[in-house]
Amino acid sequence: MTTLALPRATKPNKAGGPVEPRFTYPKVAIAVGAVLLAILWLVPLLWAIDTSLKPEPETTRTPITWLPTAPSAEAYRLVLDQGSILRWFLNSTIVAVLVTALTLLVSVLAAYGFSRTTFPGRRVLFGLLIAGILVPPQVLIVPLFQEMTSLGLVDTYWGVVLPQVVAPVMVFVLKKFFDGVSRDYEDAARVDGATRLRIVWSVMVPMSRPILVAVGIFTFIGAWNNFLWPFIVTTDPSMMTIPVGLANVQGSYGLRYAQIMASAVLGGLPLLVVYALFQRHVVRGVGDAGIKG
Amino acid sequence: MTSIKPSRRSLLAGTLGLAGGLALSGCGSLGRDARVREWNLFGGGDGARLLQIHDKFVAEHKDIAFEAHTLAWGPPFYTKLAMSAAGGRAPEVATLHLSRLKGFSPTTMLDPIPVDLLAKAGITEQDFLPETWKRCLVDGTLYAVPLDQHPFVLYYNLEICKKAGLLGPDNRIKPVKGVDAFLEMLQAVKETTGKFAASVETTNPWRLWWTLYGQLEGEFFDETGTRLVLDDAKALEALQLMGKLAADGLTPKSSDYPSLVAQFTNGDAGLSFNGEWEVTTYQTAKMPFSMAPFPVVYEVPKYAGDAHTFVMPHQASRNSDDTAATAEYIAWMLKHSAEWAAGGHIPAYQPVVASQEYLNLKPQAEYRSVAPDVLFDPDAWFSGSGAQLQNEAGAAFAGVFSGRTTPRQALDQFKAATQKLLDTPSPV
């Protein structure tokens, strides 16, 4: 499922609202409400971190304790010692990078093909692409697993990656965007003797940088966090990604809540850090492309 | 759980000729050590113990590249194992409940156990109870090697039970027989703890129900295994008792597995009805406890249980070095199963059962007498530990504890679900 709210014709209101007197009671009340809501939204994360720093017996003590009486990183040490989580990090990184790079590559090429070239069967293929947007990947898990079995791709990176690269909606978004790009630059480049591949690389890509960044960011988050498909196609724990590997944690750790929370914190941390660093791009990316995976 | 080495073969094979591979893990697979990858479903105390045993195996076998993985118990484990066997990249060896063997489609999803290699490693049919061995054969071919048996037992907190006056002079719990004595015992414990008498997994009470129903000598399928012949009166008797336990506050009305463990650990319950595999957990918690056979509440001594076995999931192409190493692993694990027994399980390998090392284990050797009375799950492709029949029972019977459903409603739901499973064409 996917949306795109494409580039806005209107000028963004950077100031974030009308200019008004600085302090009024309603304004303060609204700010307080906003902060309370933010705290409510952060509590689960803080509670997870809090639990992960407690010694194991303290986690199940009643009444519950707020701050660890004797904070300890023991749970983290144990989780990291087991080794699997680092392997899953590696797998997630490989998968997310490959998915993002390949998705951008094949989608940009295809979008250019549909937007700027003609060839016999183009309309039929474009119709198929639109129909493909309607196919939810979730209903394909059974036949796709069978296909991976016959291709020998179960428990391989390519088995995890390739189906995720097929994102018809990305092609559609980019095609629509390219349609709106003036042909003048292209014509100029062509006069200079540039090939069409060259034009894609040095005209279309730079001109559509913001939307490519947006598509890239969301493809990356989507691939890093994707659960269902990697869950189906990886059975070997050493091939699992972070979300799939962690799904095993609860069962195999028994009652060790500090360790469970430590692994949850570790599993969530990378993208939280990335998000904190690139918040501006993420927020603008949604505005520019509004893509939901 | 032990350190994972990148599996090079899968990487290389996975490149599909695209881009010539990812050069992620360097060197190829020529001249490598024999490899044994083992998958198991042991969490909690069992998992920790297995880890120690595996460390020892690795230390003694420098020439075998060994790698073990624990997956979440029950459906997640079995689904992954089946999918990996279907996918062709299964591990060399895996644990499997004996009750699941026939439903796992052994002829297509498992490879036969190399009996000759096993004999060379010192393990033969004579080392097991004939009944157990027979269960591992499918059409005369050996598909599983039994590791242990694990009955449903009674855990008891020594301090609480002493206060409740339930211990004999030898500091063992006095055996009780019959419903009234059973309830009296629970009442005494409840009065001592002030909370519950026993902790029990109400969200999945199959084992308790199957034990009680078995003690009533109830039948499940007819001899063809295709018709449900459940005895309603006996089934209801067992369910009513379960409902009464919760209604009288002797057990919690709602408690999942972690809560079952927690309630026994923190003393909210002085008894615990569970499989015998939490020994390590309670020992680690340094609590005063012991174990005994589950009381004979009804006519005959029967205890729901199962056995862990080793199987070799189907691989598209099995490497003979790996297979030999796998046989060595299985044999070594059996010979060292006294250490495994320390986690609570009754070893299947008889030389260990007779060994002093095992007999000295307290409380693990306290209930070894029940081995012949272990009641396996009904025989069907949808039955066995963590399989659908148990889940259906859990879904239906949990409401009896919480008081949401009457025993009659629960039984009707369970029977309908079982009938539906029977009517489903078998996929194996």
Add this chain to the structure above:
Amino acid sequence: MAVQTPTRDQTGTPDAERRARPPGNGKPFTEKWGGLFFVAPFGVLFAFFLLWPTFSGLWNSFFNTSLAGVKQEFLGLQNWRDMFGDPAVWDSLKNTLVFTAMSTPPLVIIALVMALLANRKGLLGWLLRFSYFAPFVLPATVVTLIWVWIYQPGFGLVNGLLTAGGFAEIDWLNDENRAMLAVVITTVWWTVGFNFLLYLAALQGIPDQVYEAAAIDGANGRQKLFRITLPLMSRTTGLIVVLQLVASLKIFDQIYLMTDGGPNYATRPIIQYIYESGFTSYRIGYASAISYMFFVVIVIVSVAQFKLFSSRKEAGR
């Protein structure tokens, strides 16, 4: 899928198409077929990993294909007939719809409130945007590990607070009547951030002049909110509702990880039943039939929404 067409070109006919009409036969090979090579890499993957499984799934639904690979016999419509008589199919479909109905309103309304609150600059704005959106970047498993722990009876955060406050415990995940609510709360916490950002982008797209003009007319804050901001948000709301409905219908991750479809199957969504039929019970053929039935449901909902949405847009012009 609901799609907003680019504002720069709403005529539907890109000038690319107009200028590059199908070439005559006399054109050189590369000119005629060259475009196909741009489309080919995507096309091949599309054919392999989308078209092929779509059709092989349909094919399988007429066989008793087993994951165990023991037999494959043609069944005709048997799987389809079985499916229509299988209460588990309809119960899980109902759970899916209940989840959708319960989760969509809060996911839209809370997102709007958040956007109104966080549409400010400075450090506070940054912090608010961070807090509201942060859960969205977490993997499903991390979210559910945390929430299962929060809902834990006895010593979990929620029940710990309830008992400390003298209230009775709530066994969130093991109570048939509460489990779905628990999943919905978790889902709202996790995914509301995305809708929030869509609203925020729309809010920031309202030109300053509109507010300035209103201020000159003497409008107060409340009037600006109800007469200007909210009406201008209606199109975005339509878009968000459409997206959210389809997204919610595909629910699997949270429920599988938090309740495994329980207690007593009270939360099992249709995708989990497909997974269980196909992989846990090895019935590939049967699972394919259910997948197809659900596929049809999704397509109907999507197309209906697309029609609704595009007619709304027409009306809005």
